[in-house]
Amino acid sequence: MTGEDESFEAVVAAVGERIDPDERERERMREAVAALTQRAEEAIADLPVAGDAMQVGSTARGTWISGDRDIDLFVRFPADVDREALESYGLEVGHAVLPEGREEYAEHPYVTGEFDGFDVDLVPCYRLDAATEIQSAVDRTPFHNEYLNARIDADLAGEVRLFKQFLKGIGAYGSDLRTRGFSGYLTELLVVEYGSFRAVVEAAADEWHPPVRFDPEDHGRARETAKPSRNEEVGDADLPFDDPLVVVDPTDPERNVAAVCAAENVARLQHYARELLADPREELFFPDPTDPLSPEAVRDRVADRATTPVAVRFDAPDVVEDQLYPQLRKSLAGVRDELDRRGFDALRDATFADESAVLLAELAVAERPAVERHEGPPVHVRQHAEGFFEKYADDPEAYGPFIDGDRYVVERRREFETAAAFLESDALFDVALGVHVESALADGYDVLVGEAVAQLADEFGAQLADYFDPEP
Template identity: 70%
Template sequence: MSEEDADREPDRDLEQVVAEIRARVTPDDDERARLREVADRLMGRAETAATDLCADADVLQVGSTARDTWISGDRDIDIFVRFPPDLDRETLEEYGLEVGHATLPEGHEEYAEHPYVKGEVEGFDIDVVPCFRLESTTEIRSAVDRTPFHTQYLQRRLDDELAAAVRVTKQFLKGIGVYGSDLRTRGFSGYLTELLVCEYGGFRPLLEAAADWRPPVELDPEAHGRTHETAKPTRNEAAGDADRPFDDPLIVIDPTDPERNVAAVCSAENVARFQHYAREFLASPRIDSFEPDDPDPLSESALRDHLERRDTTPVAVRFDAPDLVEDQLYPQLRKSLAGITRGLDNRGFDVFRATTIADETAVVFAELAVDERPAVERHEGPPVHVRDHATGFYESYADDPDAYGPFIEGGRYVTEREREFTTARAFLESDRLFDVGLGAHVETALEEEYDVLVGTEITTLLDEFGTELRTYFDPWP
């Protein structure tokens, strides 16, 4: 092979891989026809029910199946029922549920920002969601009111080639584990993916750009002029950070709502993970980059080997998972993780790495570099020359029979006092655990009952969390 041919080989490999994935993820005519028939039938049913309640109501299909960016095998049909803005919120919710049940007689109610009906018809997952019909996103009264604007905007921007590139990009993001704007994943939403592909002009150009991103990356598709310095606080309620300005690693100004960062939910880790795999794929295109890797559960012998090799002390706080949807549960788990690890660090137990996982039970898990501390701890007071504060410190400890000192060292008072907790277990099993800043529902669950596992006791987690522990102890980007 000549040097020129060798230079072309990665390009040829990349195009071949992309072509194969494109063929795999593109719905065929039969699949499209089946989806269209079901969608049209249900939309007709929804429109009849909606206009019987409110003559000015209308119905439209939104989401990826409306924009032809859905991946073969995806079975989601999102039907939005729009009511006039002069309807009050309570009536909208009432009408929305009535239309939902008329459309999906076997459906059930779920709740996002307001209730809606979800069900299954001939293998398709159907959502029937009420919203207000508005002229502009400046008038939005709930987060779902934006969705029709997103669909209208992208239907103008997307052509067949870009839609195909979106499908390939979505599959790539799924393969590397960063697709989904739910608060468990904190990754790339379908809408964000579509905007990125439109902005860069395809799958490969997006990867080439992402490989060189230097966060914060700021994109403003409709030139609204918003930046992380000029934008008002984000209105992305799903991100759980509605009081924050645009200080995220990836900032994509919503073309339909200039005060919103579409990428606000994306974690810094997932933006970096996308960059890593973009570089890896461009250097060595492979089909398996598009295939999610589900690791085998960790065995007990392998876990014990890791613990012996690492010589850290794992600790886990395990409790019944609060009965919440994941978008409510995981922010609370992460808040609790931050509080508990901070509590451990502040007491000298040096958290090495930590995570939180949940299924039937929930776990805050940490590895400690230090598990046991001396019975005394050093406590430095103010410099002696700061008279009032120094005198107060001295008098606080001068008559404490359990303290060493106060003595003077380096110009300031120092005392060595009894340590409150000499082991991580003692702290985690104490009432002081409730002082660290826990999620509200997590705190309630811990007040009911929880277990503290230390060292090899964590092997009892394997039955429920073997896969998650495999991911923790065999980490990859």
């Protein structure tokens, strides 16, 4: 074994000691699951339909990291129960199991609450013969559980935990639409595919050339004929998987498990995989938290960069994060595109959300001239050329029309000389905005320019630190 190998093994052994649940923690988990399952079965017995309860997720497969307090319990009902009845029965069982619980809503309502120090989700679903028969996304989960339980033993579970912790450390773990990273299921499938944590990072570092494609059960759907998994707006359209990472769901060939994983998170894994192999260290698994920037530090950064950041700040819409962040990104893209079109040249942008939400763009150009050049058609294209000439000939604020080369040109009054003027105008609402973002902006917003963005530091100091000191 080389020195690099010894260093890698020493680091992962030390990480394993920190993240592997000890026997006492495992026993507490088993006792909690047994008690919850018994409560669920007793509640199911009082219903007019058959059903059963099963534990799913990382705690069911032994891949959970020490300190995680999540228990996922699914209650399965026959496929011929209608959707409304399934939801009603599911909530009835949920409240019986978790009397202090509250109702949440994903694809359908479920009950979430606390039991003996654990966070518990009790989710109804259909009991089906195959994942291809699903009536809602959660119906796949029991099939995922069955597939992985047959392939993950205690040793491989430890390898999965290492990979999960590594992804957490580099900020690429989680399939929520804020993170757009690697889900637990995807993480497990990749470790099963390669056989160890080290084999995954070695492949990511040296072999992955996106699009990266895996088809664990050789469904033949990793190529041109498969459908996207999370593109709900296209429904069942027959489209190919076109994501940077494709892992065909072994239980459902119509689904790419990695569809939500953004290209930057695939690249982030590759970057840090190389770092880990070149210089193994625990800090990659357990990074220090970001020190937030103070308002003064933000002003210093802005002055040092000599750019003009602009920020639109408004009350964050009261929607779940999986709805909020796609709308924030859509809105940010719309604002940036329009700023670029108007000549303000955005270098970089970002969006943050907490009590407030922020659309931030850092501009290379702070102010444009009062006039802008507007080229018309060639003079020899008579109909269009005459129309252009007549439009501007009597405009007292236009310079021209005049001829440059073979075409008419006019210098006309620019609509907005500064980005702030554009952002403060009704023209902001002409860009592509998320529906809830647009409603929130209509209720009022602030525009911060230049050093004024330092006002964001009290709420978003850590995010601004990441922005002004970016890392892969």
